[in-house]
Amino acid sequence: AMTDAAxxxxxxxxxxxxxGNACAKRAAEYGARVLLVEMDREGGGMxxxxxxxxxxxxxxxxxxxTAMHAEMIESARSYGFDVPTVTxxxxxxxxxxxxxxxxxxxxxxxxxxxxATIVKGRATFLGDNKIxxxxxxxxxxxxxxxVGGRPKGPxxxxxxxxxxxxxxxxDIETQPKKAALVGAGYIGIELAGVLQSLGTDTHLFxxxxxxxxxxxxxxxxxxxxxxxxxxxxxxxxxxxLGIEIENGLKTVVCEIDGKPQRxxxxxxxxxxxxxEPNTDNLNLDKITGLEQRPDKRIIVDKYQNTGAPNxxxxxxxxxxxxxxxxxxxxxxxxxx
Numbered sequence: 394a395m396t397d398a399a400x401x402x403x404x405x406x407x408x409x410x411x412x413g414n415a416c417a418k419r420a421a422e423y424g425a426r427v428l429l430v431e432m433d434r435e436g437g438g439m440x441x442x443x444x445x446x447x448x449x450x451x452x453x454x455x456x457x458x459t460a461m462h463a464e465m466i467e468s469a470r471s472y473g474f475d476v477p478t479v480t481x482x483x484x485x486x487x488x489x490x491x492x493x494x495x496x497x498x499x500x501x502x503x504x505x506x507x508x509a510t511i512v513k514g515r516a517t518f519l520g521d522n523k524i525x526x527x528x529x530x531x532x533x534x535x536x537x538x539x540v541g542g543r544p545k546g547p548x549x550x551x552x553x554x555x556x557x558x559x560x561x562x563x564d565i566e567t568q569p570k571k572a573a574l575v576g577a578g579y580i581g582i583e584l585a586g587v588l589q590s591l592g593t594d595t596h597l598f599x600x601x602x603x604x605x606x607x608x609x610x611x612x613x614x615x616x617x618x619x620x621x622x623x624x625x626x627x628x629x630x631x632x633x634l635g636i637e638i639e640n641g642l643k644t645v646v647c648e649i650d651g652k653p654q655r656x657x658x659x660x661x662x663x664x665x666x667x668x669e670p671n672t673d674n675l676n677l678d679k680i681t682g683l684e685q686r687p688d689k690r691i692i693v694d695k696y697q698n699t700g701a702p703n704x705x706x707x708x709x710x711x712x713x714x715x716x717x718x719x720x721x722x723x724x725x726x727x728x729x
Contacts, residue, residue, distance in 0.1 A: 397532075402428040405524060405533030406509075407516045407675070410443020411718040412708035413539035414505055416725030421508035423729060428533065429505060430526050433513040441501035441511075443541050444709070445718040447494060448560045453583060455490045460590035481591060483568035490563075518679040521701060535703045537728070538675070538691060542709035542716060544580075545669040552636030555643050556662040559584065569593050569660035573645050575633060577604040581665035582616060589625045596626040596656065598633065598645065628656070636662050670710040680704055686712055697728050 402425075406417045409431035417429045432438025439447045459481075469476050505511060514527040523532045544558035557564070559580050570593065574585045577599035589595040597604070597620065603613040604620065604627075621627055632648040644657040672689045682700040684692045691706040693699055693713060699706050705728055708714060708721035 400529065400531045402426050402510070402531065402533045404428070404535045404537065405522075405531060406430065406537045406539060407524065408432075408443065408537075408539035408541055408671075408708070408710070409441050409501070409505070409511070410439065410539060410541045410708065410721065411445045412443075412541075412721030412725040413537065414442065414501060414725075415722040416537055416539065416707065416729050417509045418505055419726045419729035425729075427509035428531055429509045429511045430516045430524070430531075431511065431513055432515050436513065436515055438515075439541065441498045441505070444543075446497055446501065448563055450718055451497065452490055452494055452563050453587075455486075455493065456587045457583070459486060460587045463590050463592070481568070483591075484566060487566065516675065518676045520679055521681055522703065536705070537725075538672075538677075538699070538704070538706040538710060539708050539721070539725070540671040540675065540710045542668040542670050544664070545667050546664050547633065547666055550633065550635060552638075552643075552646075553664075555636045555638055556664045558664050562663055565661065571642075571659050572596070573598060573643070573656070573659045573662040574665060575645075575662065576665035576667070577601060577606055578665060578667065579605060581663075582620060584663060584665065585625050586620065586623065589620075589623050594626075595624075596628060596645075596659075598628045598631040598647065600631060602629050628654075668709065668716060672710055697724055 404420045404425045405428045406413045407430050409429050413429065417427045421427045431441060434440040445451060466476055466479055512526050516524045516526050519525050522536060523530060544560055546553050546558065562584055572588050572593050573596045574581045575598045581597065582604045585595050585597045603617040605613050605616055628649055630650045634646045637644045637646055639657055642657065643659040643662050644655050645662060647654055670690050672685065672691060677683055680701045683704060684700045686692055690712045691699055691710055693706050693711045697705045697707050707724040707728060709716045714720055
């Protein structure tokens with residue numbers, strides 16, 4: 394029937410983040426008829442460009458550049474510049490940053506839209522090569538699952554509802570006077586550095602002795618030392634017990650080196666304790682042969698093949714990736 398042909402594509406890509414977008418565009422350049430499905434902001438997704446554009450690298454770099462300006466203004470005095478006392482307007486910056494991200498999302502939409510059919514909505518799998526989006530069925534000769542990841546919180550932590558994650562960081566409307574960051578990975582240390590440089594009294598709670606424990610020891614020592622040098626208060630050997638509210642501010646309840654501690658007065662507590670794949674609610678069990686690791690990541694080989702023929706996965710949702718934009722983009726382009 395006509396409708397079947399219209400909804401049958403050479404390549405169906407689920408997720409329009411760094412990986413899905415790059416792969417869809419490259420496949421289209423090679424002449425494939427491509428469908429790109431994106432859950433979008435309204436549907437609880439990230440929107441075109443995925444985590445990187447909306448809640449990751451891009452707004453993070455805006456904040457990093459802001460912090461760099463703050464440090465330059467500070468050091469300019471040592472170089473003979475008569476710098477008056479300057480104030481920083483966080484809400485004004487947030488407004489500009491949000492507008493920039495919206496514009497960027499629009500550019501992704503326009504450029505990819507010229508090459509592929511974009512459908513907004515949540516995809517669920519109906520079978521090996523079929524998906525449903527907004528009650529419409531689509532099928533593809535090849536299927537790519539590039540649904541990305543999301544921040545995960547420590548399950549069952551008392552008071553977890555009083556915390557935010559890296560996504561929530563970009564929703565902060567006014568500059569926190571005092572902030573707690575929990576986690577020793579690069580997201581925690583980046584956000585801590587930005588806040589401290591902009592004048593927030595920043596505390597970093599980590600389980601071990603150094604940050605970036607999966608990195609080279611030299612990097613661990615250098616970055617941990619650098620964080621302390623700019624004034625970040627690092628609490629080592631911390632075991633988090635809960636978050637409480639006192640006088641409208643948050644208290645971090647923890648054990649530090651085995652001793653009970655309460656550190657109070659935080660405007661925000663930001664959890665940066667890892668990420669997990671967005672692989673729930675896709676009905677992946679409908680795909681014969683596709684397997685997931687216990688952490689829900691889709692198992693792929695070195696060519697990004699899943700256990701199901703003509704079904705692939707790249708980026709933060711698959712098993713052997715490094716969760717970084719360039720990795721997803723490179724994998725996507727090679728796969729196409």
